[in-house]
Structures are given as structure tokens and as C-alpha cells.
Amino acid sequence: MPQKDYYEILGISEKASLEDIKKAYRRLAKKYHPDSNPNNKMAEERFKEISEAYEVLSNPEKRRKYDQLRQMGQKGLAGFEDFEDLFARKKGKEQAFSFEDLGGFGDLGDLFSSFFDLGETTRQRRWSTQRGADLFTEIEIPFDLAISGGKTTMELKKEEICPLCGGTGAKPGSSLSACPECGGRGILSFVQGAFAVSRPCPRCMGRGKIIRIPCTRCGGKGQIPTRKRILITIPAGINDGTQLRLRGQGRPGNGGGPPGDLIVKVNVGKHRFFERRGKDVYCKVPINIAQAILGSKIKIRTIDGRVILKIPPGTQSGTKFRLRGKGIKIDGSKGDQYVEILVEIPKNLSEEQKRLMEQFAKEGDLRY
Numbered sequence: 001m002p003q004k005d006y007y008e009i010l011g012i013s014e015k016a017s018l019e020d021i022k023k024a025y026r027r028l029a030k031k032y033h034p035d036s037n038p039n040n041k042m043a044e045e046r047f048k049e050i051s052e053a054y055e056v057l058s059n060p061e062k063r064r065k066y067d068q069l070r071q072m073g074q075k076g077l078a079g080f081e082d083f084e085d086l087f088a089r090k091k092g093k094e095q096a097f098s099f100e101d102l103g104g105f106g107d108l109g110d111l112f113s114s115f116f117d118l119g120e121t122t123r124q125r126r127w128s129t130q131r132g133a134d135l136f137t138e139i140e141i142p143f144d145l146a147i148s149g150g151k152t153t154m155e156l157k158k159e160e161i162c163p164l165c166g167g168t169g170a171k172p173g174s175s176l177s178a179c180p181e182c183g184g185r186g187i188l189s190f191v192q193g194a195f196a197v198s199r200p201c202p203r204c205m206g207r208g209k210i211i212r213i214p215c216t217r218c219g220g221k222g223q224i225p226t227r228k229r230i231l232i233t234i235p236a237g238i239n240d241g242t243q244l245r246l247r248g249q250g251r252p253g254n255g256g257g258p259p260g261d262l263i264v265k266v267n268v269g270k271h272r273f274f275e276r277r278g279k280d281v282y283c284k285v286p287i288n289i290a291q292a293i294l295g296s297k298i299k300i301r302t303i304d305g306r307v308i309l310k311i312p313p314g315t316q317s318g319t320k321f322r323l324r325g326k327g328i329k330i331d332g333s334k335g336d337q338y339v340e341i342l343v344e345i346p347k348n349l350s351e352e353q354k355r356l357m358e359q360f361a362k363e364g365d366l367r368y
């Protein structure tokens with residue numbers, strides 16, 4: 001936390017020159033270095049502090065920021081502690097409110113560092129209306145649906161705005177009162193001077209109002225868990241692992257904020273015959289040796305019906321044929337289908353077949 005006084009840690013004045021800082025650091029680092037203090041936890045801690053102080057003070061830019069913070073004085077920094085206390089107290093009392101609901105708020109222990117970055121200070125937001133979080137889910141669709149595209153449904157468990165209180169969390173008919181912590185503003189300002197930082201009020205979670213009597217349906221959360229069937233439109237030719245974003249199907253927003261999105265990762269199931277690579281489709285087709293040797297016409301399954309493939313005489317096992325335009329259509333252009341021929345060698349021949357095969361071998365002067 002921010003109370004660390006780097007000047008005090010190094011035992012130097014705030015007017016110390018860079019040379020003084022270096023000198024003080026070298027002296028202390030030597031004294032508390034873990035090598036000179038084996039198994040000494042205190043020395044180790046002290047060494048860490050010294051290093052941290054040196055890192056900030058030896059860097060002119062970091063030192064300038066640190067000095068500014070320091071000048072804002074104990075008053076501002078004390079505000080942080082108050083805030084943390086307040087937060088801890090509220091959290092213990094009211095389970096309904098979770099830290100994540102404050103959204104992107106970060107760890108309070110990091111306040112000092114975020115301060116130091118100055119990134120957070122410029123971001124002043126009204127937290128009372130907050131966009132809902134995105135939800136993530138996965139579905140598996142059949143190979144054919146991925147190719148043709150179409151609609152599918154899935155069941156999703158998610159939070160919905162409570163229909164009884166309309167999301168306010170208050171019992172219908174009961175009134176809300178202005179939050180005493182922030183005076184109804186929904187935000188608290190912590191530090192004066194150059195760094196006026198606003199944070200959402202932890203008591204009312206930035207709404208500016210607090211509930212007197214919680215809603216009986218949602219217990220004051222304003223949202224209830226539901227199961228919902230949602231319709232998903234699968235674009236034709238979708239690739240395995242594609243993520244679809246369904247706008248507004250995520251978690252509901254807070255305080256009237258827009259809902260988040262639902263991100264659906266689409267896993268495409270395997271096909272027993274086709275294999276897909278990009279726009280192209282691959283398959284393996286067995287033929288017998290007579291077809292391979294003498295040539296044949298065979299029927300081949302494609303993703304849109306059957307076609308006839310001419311097998312020329314003397315086709316080797318492993319030969320690939322391309323069926324142009326029989327692949328997957330994506331963005332107006334179609335891929336191809338590749339057919340790999342596998343010649344099946346018969347294992348059990350009849351006596352007559354064996355005799356003919358021997359005859360065949362003799363005729364071709366084939367050794368066996």
C-alpha cells in the first residue's frame with residue numbers, strides 16, 4: 001500500500017541528488033543483501049524495500065510522479081485506507097454485491113500502482129450504467145451443417161433481468177433511498193489536487209441509490225438465473241473453432257446498461273467419409289484390382305450429391321483425382337474435392353483365381 005516512504009527507506013532527504021540516492025542504495029544494499037544475511041527474513045524484506053525505493057527514486061520520471069503523490073500528503077493516501085476498510089465492511093455484510101460487478105475495478109491493493117501509472121486517473125466513468133459481461137459458450141455442430149450453413153439452437157444458462165423488480169433489486173412498491181455514502185452520486189472521489197480520482201461507490205455499487213426492502217424474487221440482485229433456448233445462425237462453410245458473436249445475448253447490464261454479447265465457439269464434428277481442409281474436401285475411395293488394372297467408372301459421394309469418376313486403366317493405389325468445384329463454397333468461390341484411390345489387394349483367392357494369377361504372372365514374366 002501507498003504509505004511507503006522511499007526517502008525514509010533509503011535514509012535520505014527529499015532533496016537528495018541522484019548521486020546521494022545511489023550512494024545510499026549501495027551502502028544499504030550491501031548491508032542487507034541476502035548473501036550477507038543467509039536465512040534472515042527481516043533482512044530479505046528490507047532488501048526488497050530498498051530495491052523498490054531505489055528503482056523509483058533513481059528514475060527521474062518515476063521520482064517526479066512519486067514526489068507529486070507524496071506531496072498530496074497523508075490526507076489523500078488516508079482516503080485509500082478508508083475506502084478499503086469501507087469495502088471490506090460492506091462486503092462482509094452484503095453478500096449480494098460482488099467485486100466483479102464493479103467491473104474492471106482491479107485489486108484495491110493495486111490502487112497505488114495504477115495511480116502511479118496515471119492510467120486510471122484520466123478515466124472517469126459513471127458506473128451506474130454498466131454494460132453486461134460477455135458470455136462464452138461452445139457448441140458442436142455436424143459436418144454437414146457447417147458446410148451448408150443453417151440454424152441450430154442451444155440451451156444457455158444465464159442471468160436475466162428479474163421480471164418482478166425490473167432489475168432494480170427493490171421490492172416492487174418499496175422506495176429506493178439516496179445512498180448515504182456517496183450522497184446519491186454513485187461515485188466517490190478520493191484524492192484532491194492534481195489527481196482527482198473517482199471510483200464507484202461500494203455501498204450502492206455506483207447506482208447512487210440503495211434498496212430499502214430487497215425484491216423477494218431475486219433477493220436484491222436484480223437478476224435471476226434462467227435457462228434460455230437461443231437460435232444460432234451458422235454461416236455456410238464455417239470453419240471448426242470459429243467464434244460467433246451474438247450481440248446482446250450476454251449478461252444483462254447494470255443499472256439499465258446494455259447487455260453483453262454471447263460468444264459461441266463452434267466446433268465442427270468429424271465426418272466419416274469427408275475430411276476438410278479449408279475450402280477443399282478430401283476422401284479416400286477403395287477400388288478392386290480389376291478396376292485398377294482394367295479401368296472403371298465409379299460413383300463418388302460429394303458434399304452435394306454423387307458424381308461419376310472415371311478410373312483409367314492402370315491406376316495406382318494412392319492416385320489422387322481432383323473433382324473441380326466439388327469443395328466448399330465460401331465467399332462465392334468453391335473449393336475442390338480430392339479423391340484418393342486405394343487399390344484393395346484380395347487376400348483369399350479361390351483355386352481358380354490363384355491359377356489364373358499364376359498364369360498372369362508367367363505371361364508377364366513376373367517373378368513371385
Ligand SMILES: [Zn+2]
Pocket residue numbers: 162163164165166167168169170215216217218219220221222223
Ligand atoms: Zn427482483
Ligand SMILES: [Zn+2]
Pocket residue numbers: 179180181182183184185186187201202203204205206207208209
Ligand atoms: Zn453510494
